[in-house]
Amino acid sequence: MIPDQGTLLPLCSRCQQRPRRPGQRWCQPCANQYKSQRYWRLKTEEGGAHDVIPAPSQAEKPIGLCRLCGMGAWFEWSPNTWRCALCGIRPAL
Numbered sequence: 001m002i003p004d005q006g007t008l009l010p011l012c013s014r015c016q017q018r019p020r021r022p023g024q025r026w027c028q029p030c031a032n033q034y035k036s037q038r039y040w041r042l043k044t045e046e047g048g049a050h051d052v053i054p055a056p057s058q059a060e061k062p063i064g065l066c067r068l069c070g071m072g073a074w075f076e077w078s079p080n081t082w083r084c085a086l087c088g089i090r091p092a093l
């Protein structure tokens with residue numbers, strides 16, 4: 001237990017270990033932890049509606065047409081790599 005100082009401030013309501021920050025319910029480490037968790041949760045919600053999980057792939061489909069077949073039938077071969085569905089070549093950059 002914390003001697004002396006711990007009796008001055010009530011303990012953190014989260015971890016019950018460290019004294020609270022003045023005027024706050026939690027100690028500094030707990031507050032920091034909460035903030036970063038909240039930050040990341042907000043980050044993931046930014047992408048769209050709350051119940052929609054953003055697609056894992058960020059690759060943009062190439063706009064140009066295939067230089068061999070002239071089609072724009074790109075498909076994602078592997079993450080961030082597009083290939084022509086007909087010829088299998090990669091799009092010109």
Ligand SMILES: [Zn+2]
Binds near residue numbers: 015016
């Ligand atoms: Zn705490």
Ligand SMILES: [Zn+2]
Binds near residue numbers: 070089
């Ligand atoms: Zn092609």
